[in-house]
Amino acid sequence: xxxxxxxxxxxxxxxxxxxxxxxxxxxxxxxxxxxxxxxxxxxxxxxxxxxxxxxxxxxxxxxxxxxxxxxxxxxxxxxxxxxxxxxxxxxxxxxxxxxxxxxxxxxxxxxxxxxxxxxxxxxxxxxxxxxxxxxxxxxxxxxxxxxxxxxxxxxxxxxxxxxxxxxxxxxxxxxxxxxxxxxxxxxxxxxxxxxxxxxxxxxxxxxxxxxxxxxxxxxxxxxxxxxxxxxxxxxxxxxxxxxxxxxxxxxxx
Amino acid sequence: xxxxxxxxxxxxxxxxxxxxxxxxxxxxxxxxxxxxxxxxxxxxxxxxxxxxxxxxxxxxxxxxxxxxxxxxxxxxxxxxxxxxxxxxxxxxxxxxxxxxxxxxxxxxxxxxxxxxxxxxxxxxxxxxxxxxxxxxxxxxxxxxxxxxxxxxxxxxxxxxxxxxxxxxxxxxxxxxxxxxxxxxxxxxxxxxxxxxxxxxxxxxxxxxxxxxxxxxxxxxxxxxxxxxxxxxxxxxxxxxxxxxxxxxxxxxxxxxxxxxxxxxxxxxxxxxxxxxxxxxxxxxxxxxxxxxxxxx
Numbered sequence: 001x002x003x004x005x006x007x008x009x010x011x012x013x014x015x016x017x018x019x020x021x022x023x024x025x026x027x028x029x030x031x032x033x034x035x036x037x038x039x040x041x042x043x044x045x046x047x048x049x050x051x052x053x054x055x056x057x058x059x060x061x062x063x064x065x066x067x068x069x070x071x072x073x074x075x076x077x078x079x080x081x082x083x084x085x086x087x088x089x090x091x092x093x094x095x096x097x098x099x100x101x102x103x104x105x106x107x108x109x110x111x112x113x114x115x116x117x118x119x120x121x122x123x124x125x126x127x128x129x130x131x132x133x134x135x136x137x138x139x140x141x142x143x144x145x146x147x148x149x150x151x152x153x154x155x156x157x158x159x160x161x162x163x164x165x166x167x168x169x170x171x172x173x174x175x176x177x178x179x180x181x182x183x184x185x186x187x188x189x190x191x192x193x194x195x196x197x198x199x200x201x202x203x204x205x206x207x208x209x210x211x212x213x214x215x216x217x218x219x220x221x222x223x224x225x226x227x228x229x230x231x232x233x234x235x236x237x238x239x240x241x242x243x244x245x246x247x248x249x250x251x252x253x
Numbered sequence: 254x255x256x257x258x259x260x261x262x263x264x265x266x267x268x269x270x271x272x273x274x275x276x277x278x279x280x281x282x283x284x285x286x287x288x289x290x291x292x293x294x295x296x297x298x299x300x301x302x303x304x305x306x307x308x309x310x311x312x313x314x315x316x317x318x319x320x321x322x323x324x325x326x327x328x329x330x331x332x333x334x335x336x337x338x339x340x341x342x343x344x345x346x347x348x349x350x351x352x353x354x355x356x357x358x359x360x361x362x363x364x365x366x367x368x369x370x371x372x373x374x375x376x377x378x379x380x381x382x383x384x385x386x387x388x389x390x391x392x393x394x395x396x397x398x399x400x401x402x403x404x405x406x407x408x409x410x411x412x413x414x415x416x417x418x419x420x421x422x423x424x425x426x427x428x429x430x431x432x433x434x435x436x437x438x439x440x441x442x443x444x445x446x447x448x449x450x451x452x453x454x455x456x457x458x459x460x461x462x463x464x465x466x467x468x469x470x471x472x473x474x475x476x477x478x479x480x481x482x483x484x485x486x487x488x489x490x491x492x493x494x495x496x497x498x499x500x501x502x503x504x505x506x507x508x509x510x511x512x513x514x515x516x517x518x519x520x521x522x523x524x525x526x527x528x529x530x531x532x533x534x535x536x537x538x539x540x541x542x543x544x545x546x547x548x549x
Contacts, residue, residue, distance in 0.1 A: 054437060061355060088439035098430035101453045110448065111438035159434070166438060 004031035007200040008053060008090075008170050013067035015048060015057070022048050024224045026067075030170070030217070035192060035201045037215035037232065039208070041252065045224040046204045047095075050172050053202065054090040055083050071169065088115055091163035095175040097155035099147035099162075104139050107147045107158055108165045115166060129165035133157045133191055153184025160191060164199070171195065173203040177210065189214050208248060212236055220244045288526060291519030295319075298513040304520065308486050310500065312514040319517045321524060323486045327401070327494035328525075330487055331476060332469045334405025335412055339465055342409070343416030344451075344458060350417075351424035352446050363421075370414035378478030381407045386479060393491050399481035402490040407475045412465035419464060423457020424450060456540040463536035467529055473498040497525045 008030040015023035023045050030036045038046040048057075055076060057063040069076045076086050099107050108126045117125065126143075130136040135157045139150070147158055156176055163171055173192070177185040192201060192214050205211050211218055211232060218235040220228045220243075228235060228244045239245040246252055296304070299319050307320025346366070350359050385406050386398030431453055435445040451458065481493030482503065501518050508515045 056433065056436070059432075059436065084439040084441055087437055092433075092437040094430060094433060094437075096430060098428070098434045100431065100434060100449055110435075111440075114435075114438060114440045114444055114448075162434075162438060 004034060006030070007032035007072065008202070009070045010049070010052065011068040011070065013049070013052060013065070013069065015045075015052065015066075016064045017060070018062045022224050023052070026221075026224075026226050028219055028226055028229060030200055030202055032200050033196055033198070034216040035196050035203060035214050036217040036219060037211035038202065038204045038219050038221060039206075039211055039247070040221035040227075041247070042206075044221045046221055047174050049221070050092075050174055050202060050204050053170065053172055054087050054092050056092070058083055088166055089168055090170045090172060091166060091168035092172045093156070093159050093163055093174070093176045096179050097152060097159050099150075099155050099158050101146070101148060103144050104147050104150070104158060105143040108162050111162055111166050125165055129161040132164050132195070133161035134187065135161055151184070153180050153187060156180060156184070156188060157191065160188070160195075164195065168199065170200045170202065173201065175204050175206060178206065185210070208236070208250075220247060222247070285526075288519055288523040291516050292523045294511075295513065295516030295520040298516065310484055310495070312504070312508075312517060317513070319513070319520075321497075321521055323484070324495060324497045324500055324521060325524070327480070327487045328470060328496040328498070328528075330401045330490065330494060331404040331408060331480065331496055332466060334402060334490060335408035335469045336462070336466060338405065338409035339412045339416055339469075340462055343413050343461070343465070344420055346413075346417045347420035347424060347461075348446055348451070351421050352442060352450065363418075366414050366417050369410070370418075374411065374472060374474040375478070377407050377411055378475040381475065381479030389491075395491065397481070399479060399493055400491050401480060401487065401494045404476045404480040404494065404496075405490065407479050408469040408472055411472060411475065412468045415468055416461045416465040419461035420454070420458050423454040423461065426457065427453050459536055459539045463532055466532050470525070470529060470532070471498060473502050477502055497521050 006029045010026050010028050013023055013026040014021070026045075026049060028049075038050065040046050051057055052065065052069055053076070057065060065077065071086075071089060074081065076090075100110060102110065105126060108129055109122055112122045112125060127136065130139065135154060138154060139145075139158075147155060150158065156179075160171075160176075176192075177188050180188065189210065192203065195201060196216075203211075203215065215232045217229065218232040219226055220235060220239075222243060228239060228241050230240075235244060236248050239248060304319055304321055306322070307318050308322055309318040309320050310323050311318045346362075350362055354362065381403050382399070386400075386403045388398065389400065389403055389406075390396065390398035427450060431449055432445055435449045440448070476496045477499040480496065480499065482495045482499055483493035484495055485493075487494040501522055504514070505518055508518060
């Protein structure tokens with residue numbers, strides 16, 4: 001793609017749900033400390049691809065995966081690698097904010113406990129994570145409040161804080177702003193741009209403007225295949241393929 | 254004309270449904286008033302303090318004694334024992350079905366558990382007399398196994414379907430996003446179940462346990478058959494006990510109308526009613542405590 005280090009990649013990835021061939025021979029790369037957007041019409045396999053990277057499909061018994069997914073030089077589907085280790089290193093933010101039905105503090109503390117981080121270090125990590133997601137000023141006096149009482153945008157930033165608290169290497173985001181109003185969306189986008197200084201980010205989005213605003217690289221998918229990938233500017237302004245051109249200019253999708 | 258007929262039918266149906274709705278209140282109120290009325294009549298004969306503190310229930314003797322304490326302790330022991338068995342088994346089974354079992358196994362297990370609820374209590378009591386009781390007697394080196402433990406085991410069996418079904422529904426009702434959130438920070442199934450799923454489903458689980466407790470406290474036939482019904486003050490799980498329900502069932506048929514003994518049975522029924530009410534209120538309290546964390 002370019003001279004940046006390749007952090008995450010899929011090679012010859014195929015995925016079936018039962019008999020349905022959902023991902024077809026997908027090979028993509030994600031450069032380190034950049035934002036890569038996955039775009040394409042609904043049902044093209046963007047979210048399915050995203051969920052391969054933290055092995056979320058392990059939970060669906062009818063999913064079958066072939067091919068390789070490499071985090072740097074390690075195969076994430078290698079039998080020697082534990083799935084919980086994968087998910088700690090590859091964090092995920094979901095389409096709909098899904099805080100635990102616990103307090104704001106406990107929402108972040110949970111992941112730290114799960115990953116055996118000593119209790120003495122936890123308060124500082126929680127504060128840092130909330131500051132990194134620009135939530136600290138808004139919630140520092142009400143950390144004991146149920147997270148479900150926060151606004152939708154705050155909940156989504158809390159979910160991001162929960163993810164960054166674990167210092168993952170990659171953050172996967174599945175349409176993180178689709179349920180948010182424009183102001184909350186802008187805050188989350190600003191946050192993503194800040195986060196890429198430290199993390200490799202893969203974001204699924206339906207919003208073309210959003211992809212252009214925040215993504216360095218863009219991958220266009222259609223019917224389970226990668227049609228085109230490249231620098232965001234190239235994909236949107238000088239697409240090589242007609243399919244891409246028609247999609248980014250709003251002719252279909 | 255047609256329109257007017259439809260209006261008439263509508264208001265008639267509305268009135269009919271309102272009547273059925275109000276009927277429930279009338280029946281409940283009627284039962285409450287009847288219990289209360291007879292209980293007051295009882296306290297005209299026996300001092301409330303004696304009722305609560307006397308350690309003997311002996312209505313037939315020369316010096317009749319109406320102490321509810323042995324009956325309450327009996328009911329308490331049997332219910333406690335039943336819950337100690339049924340709660341871990343029930344939550345464990347529900348968790349297995351909801352979180353671990355594949356859909357094929359779940360589709361076999363669920364109707365089977367529901368069938369367990371359809372076994373008549375008299376059949377369960379019979380099971381207690383011929384199987385569970387003798388086994389307990391052998392283990393405890395006693396002459397017979399008609400004791401509190403026997404009743405507790407049987408009541409646990411009877412409460413299990415309720416606890417499992419309601420708990421499993423509560424676990425299944427949780428959004429999949431809770432599980433995904435937990436797995437995405439690196440939790441395994443057990444951590445997710447223990448720290449996210451069970452706490453989030455707590456209102457439903459508590460409701461399940463409360464329904465189970467209600468089933469155990471109110472159950473009559475099984476304990477009547479299985480616990481020996483000795484009127485001595487209960488000493489523990491390996492002794493015969495006589496619950497409130499069994500006492501009413503045994504004595505109501507023989508007691509002369511409107512005697513002190515007759516009123517006494519209403520008084521202990523009122524106490525039973527009060528206990529079930531408190532169990533339900535306690536359930537409500539816990540349900541509300543957890544509910545504030547639930548997404549709206």
